[in-house]
Amino acid sequence: MSTSPSAAVRVLIVDDQSLIRLGFRMVLEAADGIEVVGEAGDGAEAIEATARLRPDVVLMDVRMPGVDGIEATATIARDHPGVRVLVLTTFDLDEYAFGALRAGAGGFLLKDAGRDELVAAVRAVAAGEATLAPRIVRRMIELVTAGQGADAAPPAATGSAGLDLLTSREQDVLQAMARGLTNTEIAEELFLGESTVKTHVGRILAKLPARDRVHAVLIAHGLASPWEHAAEGVQVDGGTRR
Incomplete structure (x- = not known):
C-alpha cells in the first residue's frame, strides 16, 4: 500500500504480550508521521485485522500461540501485497530471520532495537526500503560465501x-x-x-x-x-x- 509524503504511516502492532504492544504503541505514537491503527494478539487476529484495517506496516512478533508470525506474514504477503511486514523477535536465530523473510517480510529487527532504530525501521519498510538487523545481514553474507574460494x-x-x-x-x-x-x-x-x-x-x-x-x-x-x-x-x- 503506497503512502503519500504527507500521509501518516499506518501501523498494526502484533504481539501476544499486551505490555510489549503497549510499549511499541507508546514509542510509535510519540513519533511524527506514524499512526497506530490497531493491535492483535496472535497471527490469526493479525490476518483479520490486516484485511479490515489495511495498515501500511504490520509490526509482527514471531512466536505466538496458534497461527505464528511466520505463517501470518506469508498469508498477509500473499493476500495483501501492498502491506509491508516488519518482524521483531527476541530470538537472534537464522531460522526465524530467514523464515520471516522467505514468508514475505520486508524487514527484520530484534526486540532490543532502540527507540530511534524502531521508528526508522517502520518508516523505511513503509517506503519500500530493506530493513535488516546488522547481525542478520552479516549472517546472510556468511551463509552465502561459506565454502566459496577467493x-x-x-x-x-x-x-x-x-x-x-x-x-x-x-x-x-x-x-x-x-x-x-x-x-x-x-x-x-x-x-x-x-x-x-x-x-x-x-x-x-x-x-x-x-x-x-x-x-x-x-x-x-x-x-x-x-x-x-x-x-x-x-x-x-x-x-x-x-
Whole structure:
C-alpha cells in the first residue's frame, strides 16, 4: 500500500504480550508521521485485522500461540501485497530471520532495537526500503560465501533464475543491496544519482521478479524463489516496493 509524503504511516502492532504492544504503541505514537491503527494478539487476529484495517506496516512478533508470525506474514504477503511486514523477535536465530523473510517480510529487527532504530525501521519498510538487523545481514553474507574460494563469482553473476538478465551495473546495485545499503548509500558508493539507483532497483525487482529489495537479495543468494505474484499484475517498477 503506497503512502503519500504527507500521509501518516499506518501501523498494526502484533504481539501476544499486551505490555510489549503497549510499549511499541507508546514509542510509535510519540513519533511524527506514524499512526497506530490497531493491535492483535496472535497471527490469526493479525490476518483479520490486516484485511479490515489495511495498515501500511504490520509490526509482527514471531512466536505466538496458534497461527505464528511466520505463517501470518506469508498469508498477509500473499493476500495483501501492498502491506509491508516488519518482524521483531527476541530470538537472534537464522531460522526465524530467514523464515520471516522467505514468508514475505520486508524487514527484520530484534526486540532490543532502540527507540530511534524502531521508528526508522517502520518508516523505511513503509517506503519500500530493506530493513535488516546488522547481525542478520552479516549472517546472510556468511551463509552465502561459506565454502566459496577467493575467485568464486559473486551471487549476482552466477546466472541463476533471472540474474543473467541483469546488466553489469544492475548486478553492482544488487550486490550493494545485499549488504543492506540504502539508495542514498548505493548512489554514493557507485557514484550515481539517487534517482538512477532507484531506477536500477525497480528494474532488478521486475527482472528477477522480486517482491521487494529483501526478496531480491534472497533470490540472488539462492535462498528464495522468484515472486509468483509478479505475473498477476502487481506493480513492482514504480510502486513502493523498492
